[in-house]
Amino acid sequence: MSDIISDSLTIQQPLPLAFVRGEAVLDRPEDLYIPPDALEILLDAFEGPLDFLLYLIRKHKFDIVDLPVNEITLQYMEYIDLMQGLNFELAAEYLVMAAMLAEIKSRLLLPRHTEAEDEEADPRAELIRRLQEYEVFKQAATELDSLPRDERDHFNATAVLADNFAPLLILPDVDLAELTLALKDIVKRAKDFQHHHIKREHLSTRERMSRILDLLSQHNGYLAFSGCFEVTEGREGVVVTFLAILELTKEKLVEIIQVEAYGQIHVKLKAGEA
Amino acid sequence: MADKINDVQLMQLVEAAIFAADKPLSSDDLQSTVLDGFNVSKKRLTDTLTRLMQDYAGRGVTLTETASGYRFITKPELSDYLARLWPERSPRYSRAVLETLALIAYRQPITRGEIEDIRGVSVSSQIMRTLLDRNWVKVVGHKEVPGRPGLYATTKEFLDYFGLKHLNQLPPLPEFQAISLDLADTVVTTGELH
Amino acid sequence: MADKINDVQLMQLVEAAIFAADKPLSSDDLQSTVLDGFNVSKKRLTDTLTRLMQDYAGRGVTLTETASGYRFITKPELSDYLARLWPERSPRYSRAVLETLALIAYRQPITRGEIEDIRGVSVSSQIMRTLLDRNWVKVVGHKEVPGRPGLYATTKEFLDYFGLKHLNQLPPLPEFQAISLDLADTVVTTGELH
Numbered sequence: 001m002s003d004i005i006s007d008s009l010t011i012q013q014p015l016p017l018a019f020v021r022g023e024a025v026l027d028r029p030e031d032l033y034i035p036p037d038a039l040e041i042l043l044d045a046f047e048g049p050l051d052f053l054l055y056l057i058r059k060h061k062f063d064i065v066d067l068p069v070n071e072i073t074l075q076y077m078e079y080i081d082l083m084q085g086l087n088f089e090l091a092a093e094y095l096v097m098a099a100m101l102a103e104i105k106s107r108l109l110l111p112r113h114t115e116a117e118d119e120e121a122d123p124r125a126e127l128i129r130r131l132q133e134y135e136v137f138k139q140a141a142t143e144l145d146s147l148p149r150d151e152r153d154h155f156n157a158t159a160v161l162a163d164n165f166a167p168l169l170i171l172p173d174v175d176l177a178e179l180t181l182a183l184k185d186i187v188k189r190a191k192d193f194q195h196h197h198i199k200r201e202h203l204s205t206r207e208r209m210s211r212i213l214d215l216l217s218q219h220n221g222y223l224a225f226s227g228c229f230e231v232t233e234g235r236e237g238v239v240v241t242f243l244a245i246l247e248l249t250k251e252k253l254v255e256i257i258q259v260e261a262y263g264q265i266h267v268k269l270k271a272g273e274a
Numbered sequence: 275m276a277d278k279i280n281d282v283q284l285m286q287l288v289e290a291a292i293f294a295a296d297k298p299l300s301s302d303d304l305q306s307t308v309l310d311g312f313n314v315s316k317k318r319l320t321d322t323l324t325r326l327m328q329d330y331a332g333r334g335v336t337l338t339e340t341a342s343g344y345r346f347i348t349k350p351e352l353s354d355y356l357a358r359l360w361p362e363r364s365p366r367y368s369r370a371v372l373e374t375l376a377l378i379a380y381r382q383p384i385t386r387g388e389i390e391d392i393r394g395v396s397v398s399s400q401i402m403r404t405l406l407d408r409n410w411v412k413v414v415g416h417k418e419v420p421g422r423p424g425l426y427a428t429t430k431e432f433l434d435y436f437g438l439k440h441l442n443q444l445p446p447l448p449e450f451q452a453i454s455l456d457l458a459d460t461v462v463t464t465g466e467l468h
Numbered sequence: 469m470a471d472k473i474n475d476v477q478l479m480q481l482v483e484a485a486i487f488a489a490d491k492p493l494s495s496d497d498l499q500s501t502v503l504d505g506f507n508v509s510k511k512r513l514t515d516t517l518t519r520l521m522q523d524y525a526g527r528g529v530t531l532t533e534t535a536s537g538y539r540f541i542t543k544p545e546l547s548d549y550l551a552r553l554w555p556e557r558s559p560r561y562s563r564a565v566l567e568t569l570a571l572i573a574y575r576q577p578i579t580r581g582e583i584e585d586i587r588g589v590s591v592s593s594q595i596m597r598t599l600l601d602r603n604w605v606k607v608v609g610h611k612e613v614p615g616r617p618g619l620y621a622t623t624k625e626f627l628d629y630f631g632l633k634h635l636n637q638l639p640p641l642p643e644f645q646a647i648s649l650d651l652a653d654t655v656v657t658t659g660e661l662h
Contacts, residue, residue, distance in 0.1 A: 047563055048589030093589050133586055136641055140574060141566035143639040147630045152558045153547045154631070157293035157529035157540035159335040159346035159487035161356065168357040171408060172366045174375075176436050180445045182372040183380060186393060187447070207441040210382045210427030213415035252418045253383075253425070270418040286528030287549055290542035293487075293529050295553055307552045332476075334484030348484040355481055356488055358501040 043083065043090075049097035050134040052076070057131070064131050067124045069108060073101040100127065208244035213253065213269070221269035225256065228267055279312045285322050298343030371401050378411050379432070379444060383425035385417050402426075410435065473506045479516050486531070486538050492628060494537035535627035535634070561598075568595050572605050573626070574641055577619035579611050596620075604629065 046052040054064075056075045062068055080098050083090055107123040148154060216223055229241050245267060248254040257266045279287070291308045292299050299307075301319055309319070323344060327337045335346045348356060367375075374397055377389050389397050405411045410432040413424035428441065438444065473481070485502045486493050493501075495513055503513070517538060521531045529540045542550055551558055561569075568591055571583045583591050599605045604626040607618035622635070632638065 047567060048587060050588035091589065097588070130586075130588065134588060137567055137570050137574070137586060139642055140570040140639070141563060144570050144573065144630070145561070145566050147632075147639075148544050149631065150541075150629045152551075153544045154541040155290075155294035155547075155550055157290065157487065157542055158490075159293070159348050159484065161488055162348050162350040162353050164350045165348070165353040166357060168361040170361050170363045172364055174367060174372065174435075176445065178372055179376045179379060179436075180447060182369065183376040183447055185369075186373055186377065189394060204440075204442050206380075206382050207427075210414050210425075213383055213425060214412075214427065217415060253415055269415060282526075286543060287546055288528070290528035290546045290550055291553060293540065294542050294550055308549045310552060332480075334480035334482070335487050346487065348488050349480060352481055352484045355502045356485060358504055359485060359489055 047138070048091070049094050050131060051138065052079075052094070053097070054131060054135055054138070064128055064135070067128050067131075069101065069105050069124060073105050076101055204240050205243050205247060208240050209248050209253075212241070212244055212248060212267070216254065216267065216269045223267050225265035225267055277312055279309075279314065281322070284309075284312075284314060284318070285326060288319070288322050289326055292337065292344050293346055295345075298340055298345040300343035303343060367404070368401075370395075370397070371404055374401050375405055375410060378405070378426045379428050379441070380447070382427040382441075383414050384427075385423040385425055387423055389426075471506055473503075473508065475516070478503075478506075478508060478512070479520060482513070482516050483520055487540055489539070492534060492537035492539040497537055532631065533633060534631055535624040541631075562595075564592070565595050565598055569599060569604060569622075569626075572599070572620045573622050573635065573638060576621040577608050578621075579617040579619055581617055583620075602629075 043052075046055065053072065053076065056072055057064055057067075060068075060071065060075075062071070077098060080090065080094060104123045104127060150156070212228055215228065219227075225245075228245060229238055231238070233241075245254065245256070249256055253270060255268045255270055257268055258264070287308050288304060291304060295303075301316070301323070304319065305314070323337070323339075330337050330346070333349075334352060335348050337344060338347045370393075373393055374389055377392060378384055381388070381392075386397050386402060402411075408431075409429055411426050412429050414427040415425045416422040417425055433439065433441070481502050482498060485498060489497075495510070495517075498513065499508070517531070517533075524530050524540070527543075528546060529542050531538060531540055567587055568583055571586060572578055575582070575586075580591050580596065596605075599620075602625070603623055605620045606623050608621040609619045610616040611619055627633065627635070
């Protein structure tokens, strides 16, 4: 650390800085005086050398655009030296800035040829630009901090869900092919342990059986035989219904009742089924 | 200190506190937090809460007092719609569910026992519940055998879901027809008709 | 399906949804969830939201719109009292965090190196972590320079947190004062003056 310091100081060789340092403590302007034990705390309050420089400039009511390098460098070096003297760990950025200030100062002191001036930028220009830019964002940060924000200026207003709330359940999709595939698996398994009958019963009859049972349930389990038929279905439909009723009878799911000869025939669900 | 607070401010503060708190707030909670230092009488606070309840009576959320305090709760009538804010995807159906559904579709009306006989494994109540809850199958009657087991058949919703007009639009399964799955030995020959 | 919903029901449903949701809800969010199937026109929904805003104008909570959508928040004037509900909340952020955030907000997309150049100090990983963990900033790409450093930008959550709808609602940046160094003069005089 001290090596870096002596390096940066050598850059300022032409300046009587050692002399200034000797006078520093006595000459410090009152508004800038900070007790040494508060220095570390002070430094913590700055966001780096640009922030610190801005503070010095503002304290002296200088204008950034007219950066008085000598004054500022003087002040800056005083603090840096003081802190070095007190063995404070200074962030490298502060030392780099010290070097930069010293360099600007020395360049300003060099005599220049008038013809070359147009091409050669003022050595302060870059630092001024950086100070200005930093100050803009420093202020932007303050404004951002003053915007009303969550958890400090406003809080989320929420309501809890009523007791009867239940999340929407998205049910799985099933493809028809999955059904037939499942059935093929069953058949494959069944083949292994079943004896084979040839049976060519068409689905329509089984479906109609379901429908008649359903229809009967809706009519308290009792329906006129003719009521089971849908004449508009045509001959084929009537035959399917008839076969379904016979099949249901055979499986003892329904009874066919006729109280007297040529009387009304009824279909009844077995055993008081309703 | 006992600062003044007018009725409007009091109501806004109580309202905002109950909305913002992450748990129900009792009158005591309110007094010891947001109202601390205002010296609001018990009666005045109760009146404020009553007034708030009235204000929210016709709204989408209502102020309710529960055992642990006051909180805003969404109107129960809206729950079905609010449910769509948090959809939950249920897992895919198991092989057992699909096989059971297939058997009911192709062999209806069929009892659970018959399904078990054909599948060679037992069919859990959970499987039947899944299919019944989905409204794809229903009990259309009971078989007159000991225990009177329910006879399952597919529903109109089942046909609608699979885009079918009739069951006979189900893909034909030649292998399935060639093998007898009918353990009850009720072989009928109706083949000529269709 | 396009079910009917009357104005009162619509307002209650929208109100309850915004109160119940755990994040702000946009018009699109509302349409695709709670209003799905109701066929509510864009205008009708906007009118409903405007009406709700008016209804809550004098209350302790207000309906506001930020980048991600609508939500109810407590009235800012009440914050000092409401803060007593959470004795140790309301996180404060250091100047370093705020300056870094301001740079990302106004100069996005920006690399960490560029932030360091402007601030004149290094930006600790801790600072970036704080901003990333809060979901206020995210890496939106990489700059095509050696090391391919991440380019940071602010998020919708950042806007929501600061109650903004768009980035252009951020306070305008103060203008630079033009650098007015008269080179010929200053170079000569500086040396003499100091």
